[in-house]
Amino acid sequence: MTTLTEATIEADPTLPIIRITRDFAATPEQLFRAHTDPELFAKWVGPDRMTVRIEHWDARNGGSWSYAAGTDDAEFGFRGCFHEVRTDRIVQTFTFEGSPDNVSLETLTFERLDDGRTRLHAQSLCDSFEVRDQWLASGMETGVDQGYAKLDGLLAEGVLGR
């Protein structure tokens, strides 16, 4: 099995879905924590030039979340609700406040690999191919790659425990 130290970002050929796959030197529990603990999440998500400020965070079934990601010049809001928060699976909605009527449904799963690593599968389901393709053309890979590199760093530092 190839180790995916870089994220793969794929457009489904027949569904309005983006799939991101990435391996981490981590346990599923550590990746779960990285996505549900607001202080940890704020430390790694998004591109390097952005600072994330959590506004609201309630990571449980039926809870919700919102955060602002900012540079010196501008701030961008994101929000959604947690449909399901399970140690092996998180399902949540996602909206960029700049385009409030585009809502996507995100499903994260944490697959334990044989070599001690864990493979993150992140699926974003949009309600049109146009919106899906706008996301793909938005430069999202910078935030994905830089964000996951920060998460690698936190794991190496031991900040996420075991």
Add this chain to the structure above:
Amino acid sequence: MTTLTEATIEADPTLPIIRITRDFAATPEQLFRAHTDPELFAKWVGPDRMTVRIEHWDARNGGSWSYAAGTDDAEFGFRGCFHEVRTDRIVQTFTFEGSPDNVSLETLTFERLDDGRTRLHAQSLCDSFEVRDQWLASGMETGVDQGYAKLDGLLAEGVLGR
């Protein structure tokens, strides 16, 4: 414009979406109330033979809901979260507890028609065509048609105000 006194239930040809369209002798505000007030919602949703018991209901951005629909013999659970609750638009997740990993994203809009009626547009987005087609083959039209007929009745009785 044709008045849709019976619901149309359509499968999108290229997206894993079900679209339901139905006209009501109602204002958009009344349809909003019918979908957000738990006591009213429980009076009309689903087939005639089912009684709906609301377990949890918090109809606001980032809130959540759950209810059980039962006959004398069995009870079926449903749950989700409210991503957005706006007078002209509700976006929520939806899961049947019998199939907990199938989550759909529902978008309801209320379109005011020229003749004083309001057209309800209900869109259900699934993450595969298989799941979408299972819903279409499940006999869902009985619950849709009987539920909306009950809602017609509540409107005629004046239970939903103006």
